[in-house]
Amino acid sequence: MSKFQGGVADRLLGSGYSGMPQFVDSEHAGQPGAGLLGLLHELAAVPVSEWIVALVCAVIAAIAYELTIKVLKGTKQVTLMLPVLLLRLTRLTTSRQKFRLLYERQWYPDLHNLLTDTHHTAFARYLKGLQFSLALVLGGAIRAARQTQTPAQPTRRRFERLRSWTVLTNITTASVSLVHTVAKETGVGIPYIVGGLGVAVSFCGFGIGVVIWLRDRRRPQQRKQQP
């Protein structure tokens, strides 16, 4: 038996699966209690440097994926500056109707004004532009969309939630695929990243899903309490 047989992929998908690299010592394979606990133990043993590489790969893969699929197409005629591209990522967290209202009428004109403001240096403008876009991408857009007058239909909201999951799954798949490809090229040690990355992103996705679900359950009760 090879050194890496009986890894995470085996535990998650069954021992017959061989689509992902296997990286668990054969001594531990098949032992009782070597399920989730063993998996966490293995994840804890992954060196920090590999986690950093995995994280960087994930970020690059996620950005590249979203830029290619959703963003690049829409910004071709406007500008390809990174702050604008980043701002367009708010489309992922807002409905099309609200995105048109908020992005096209408010955010983009203001960002355009910021990026062409001659009172500051080009670098300062660029940094301010990035700050402007990131603040909206990392939650501001969602909060603004919630406060905006055009309420989404219930079915639409469900679809948006489903779409968020789809995006998350796509990012995970793209990240894992990219790292898997790199791992095949570079060899020993790298396979740890694949399992670690996949499981970590899946846990994050699950956690986010649970938080959204709990928040949605709590919200109607809060509305009832308000006079």
Add this chain to the structure above:
Amino acid sequence: MKIKVTMATAKVLRLFVEEPTAERYGWEIMQATALGSGSLYPILARLEREGVIAGAQEDIDPKAEGRPARRFYTITGEGLRIARQALAELHEITRVPGTTWQPGLSPQGG
């Protein structure tokens, strides 16, 4: 009608109350209040939804101007009354007990 006033909202309201007839757009408000985009736009959206401010798109030809039309905000008549009341209440809440404001006296006694 009452509105929820946080410190960030108060900054925005004060800007509108100081000059009720002025038309202001997002980036201008951000510079004046030192609020980030992630805080400001939800506040503007909420205030507009509650009728405190009214938004209107700038009437320009984007191609001729070389920039997209901005969205300007002005405070409404009812909004001005609500904002003044809310700011006064906030001032009363945040005032240090036992102190009264006396014109011409600074905290250093000068």
